[in-house]
Amino acid sequence: MIEMMGKIAICLIIALLLGFVIGWFFAKALRSEKETIELDIEEGENRNDLLAKIAQLKQQYEAEQAISESYKERHQSIKEELMSKLAELDAKQTMIHELETSNPDLASRRRVKDLEQALQEKNAELKEFELVLIKAEETIERKEAYIKQLLQQ
Numbered sequence: 001m002i003e004m005m006g007k008i009a010i011c012l013i014i015a016l017l018l019g020f021v022i023g024w025f026f027a028k029a030l031r032s033e034k035e036t037i038e039l040d041i042e043e044g045e046n047r048n049d050l051l052a053k054i055a056q057l058k059q060q061y062e063a064e065q066a067i068s069e070s071y072k073e074r075h076q077s078i079k080e081e082l083m084s085k086l087a088e089l090d091a092k093q094t095m096i097h098e099l100e101t102s103n104p105d106l107a108s109r110r111r112v113k114d115l116e117q118a119l120q121e122k123n124a125e126l127k128e129f130e131l132v133l134i135k136a137e138e139t140i141e142r143k144e145a146y147i148k149q150l151l152q153q
Contacts, residue, residue: 057150064147068140075136082129089122 096115 061147061150064143064150068143068147071136071140071143075133075140078129078133078136082126082133085122085126085129089119089126092119092122 092115096112096119099112099115
């Protein structure tokens with residue numbers, strides 16, 4: 001009988017040790033699963049922050065594109081106006097040259113002087129247009145560089 005009680009006690013001790021080991025493994029597995037879930041939650045929050053930042057950058061990019069397009073349109077209209085002024089200037093220069101060669105009397109000389117004065121005024125106006133055009137091109141280049149920088153980030 002004592003022998004049987006000894007065998008039962010040994011079986012109970014082995015069952016206790018087995019239960020302890022199995023319980024320890026379950027606890028470890030559940031703990032790592034809990035940590036995994038917490039990491040997933042943190043990554044989800046980081047992902048949401050990144051998505052919000054991406055949406056903000058897209059809006060900023062679209063706004064910069066709209067500004068760039070308006071500068072391009074303005075640049076084009078100024079360029080067309082400059083070209084028309086240049087054509088007008090060329091026509092007046094041709095007319096002055098024709099007057100100087102064909103009719104050297106006093107009236108034509110007055111006319112030539114008036115046309116030369118108008119030519120100087122037009123040249124000054126053209127220089128102003130060129131400055132505006134240069135500034136517009138520089139602004140477009142800066143904006144395009146800024147947009148490229150945003151896209152690279």
